[in-house]
Amino acid sequence: MSLTVEIKENVHWVGAVDWNIRDFHGYSTNKGTTYNAYLIMDEKIALFDTVKKSSLSSLLHHIHQLTEPEKIDYIIVNHVEMDHSGSLPEIVDLVKPEKIFCSPMGKKALIDHFHREDWPYEVVKSGDTISLGKKTVTFLETKMLHWPDSMFSYIKEDGLLISSDAFGQHWATTERFDDEVEECELMAHSKKYYGNILLLLSKLVKKLLAQVGEMNLDINMIAPDHGLIWRQSPGKIIEAYDRWSGQESEEKAVIVYDTMWKSTETMARAVYSGLQREGISIKFMSLNDNHRSDIITEIIDAKAILIGSPTLNNGVLPRVADFLTYLKGLKPRNKIGAAFGSYGWSGEAVKIINTALEEMKVELVSPGVRHKYVPSHDSLMESVELGRAVGKAIKKT
Numbered sequence: 591m592s593l594t595v596e597i598k599e600n601v602h603w604v605g606a607v608d609w610n611i612r613d614f615h616g617y618s619t620n621k622g623t624t625y626n627a628y629l630i631m632d633e634k635i636a637l638f639d640t641v642k643k644s645s646l647s648s649l650l651h652h653i654h655q656l657t658e659p660e661k662i663d664y665i666i667v668n669h670v671e672m673d674h675s676g677s678l679p680e681i682v683d684l685v686k687p688e689k690i691f692c693s694p695m696g697k698k699a700l701i702d703h704f705h706r707e708d709w710p711y712e713v714v715k716s717g718d719t720i721s722l723g724k725k726t727v728t729f730l731e732t733k734m735l736h737w738p739d740s741m742f743s744y745i746k747e748d749g750l751l752i753s754s755d756a757f758g759q760h761w762a763t764t765e766r767f768d769d770e771v772e773e774c775e776l777m778a779h780s781k782k783y784y785g786n787i788l789l790l791l792s793k794l795v796k797k798l799l800a801q802v803g804e805m806n807l808d809i810n811m812i813a814p815d816h817g818l819i820w821r822q823s824p825g826k827i828i829e830a831y832d833r834w835s836g837q838e839s840e841e842k843a844v845i846v847y848d849t850m851w852k853s854t855e856t857m858a859r860a861v862y863s864g865l866q867r868e869g870i871s872i873k874f875m876s877l878n879d880n881h882r883s884d885i886i887t888e889i890i891d892a893k894a895i896l897i898g899s900p901t902l903n904n905g906v907l908p909r910v911a912d913f914l915t916y917l918k919g920l921k922p923r924n925k926i927g928a929a930f931g932s933y934g935w936s937g938e939a940v941k942i943i944n945t946a947l948e949e950m951k952v953e954l955v956s957p958g959v960r961h962k963y964v965p966s967h968d969s970l971m972e973s974v975e976l977g978r979a980v981g982k983a984i985k986k987t
């Protein structure tokens with residue numbers, strides 16, 4: 591069993607590391623995750639969030655290294671999603687807290703989850719402050735980031751922002767701080783997390799960053815509910831969120847495709863060659879070999895999305911349908927795109943992809959390219975030209 595980590599004086603990480611989780615409702619957590627919970631030992635002892643139900647024993651093990659659970663006075667629920675509240679019923683029974691602090695929407699969500707009207711809820715709003723003794727906690731509601739109940743807790747004396755899901759990563763490590771791991775990998779996990787969880791909320795993220803800026807909070811550490819704690823470079827992740835939420839793009843295209851008998855894959859390669867001729871940076875991602883959540887990571891800063899599918903039973907291949915559904919939910923903005931695909935007789939796939947892209951407000955550069963059965967060397971030039979047209983459009987923007 592692992593040890594607690596003191597992240598600031600009398601502020602301890604007491605969470606859990608989930609090494610083996612590989613799917614987080616559609617997000618491939620190929621390096622696991624952590625459920626971070628924090629315990630402040632002050633005149634009042636306060637627990638910030640709990641952990642997923644299956645990790646309750648880790649949380650209890652960590653709490654026991656510092657105190658008896660019964661001595662905890664307050665529980666702060668920054669977020670009700672089950673990866674942070676799943677252990678709450680057992681913890682409340684054990685701790686019998688004097689108060690459970692949560693946002694107004696948090697109280698409703700807790701009752702809707704656990705059906706316990708009798709818990710000692712204390713509803714707090716943005717700007718409300720409580721004293722734990724030497725330390726004070728100020729709450730900041732972050733409605734819809736990413737749930738209606740979400741909020742941050744700020745400990746003024748430590749310059750510590752306990753940020754719930756924001757600024758996190760799904761990455762299981764023994765290390766707890768940003769300066770203990772390799773920066774490129776940390777930022778890659780952070781980007782994937784942003785793309786798959788927060789991309790659709792980018793406008794709200796921008797607003798929140800502005801709001802936090804206006805509050806002039808002195809933040810020298812950000813402790814999220816997943817992954818590494820930003821001790822050395824909290825500014826780096828704030829700056830990255832500012833960039834990602836602006837949905838700024840580079841001269842980059844992502845080709846996403848699935849194929850039946852390799853004709854659509856051959857077309858994808860021809861599209862690639864057209865883009866390459868225009869000097870565009872390309873990610874070439876078969877849906878058979880790349881997880882949807884890794885493709886989204888590449889789409890964040892790409893200007894163009896090109897999607898290919900053959901026609902199967904008057905539709906697209908199942909993995910393409912899955913990807914379109916997922917992408918649509920994440921609402922990418924400021925993108926251009928195009929579709930391509932082979933067919934035998936009816937050939938609806940390109941039209942279906944075009945419709946989906948238009949619904950996502952992706953600007954179509956071309957009506958798309960279709961090839962019957964197997965493209966010839968000459969007919970492949972149409973796909974090359976599609977790549978070139980998209981490449982030219984990227985450079986114009």
Ligand code: FEO
Pocket residue numbers: 669671672673674736737755815816
């Ligand atoms: Fe990590 Fe929204 O839960």
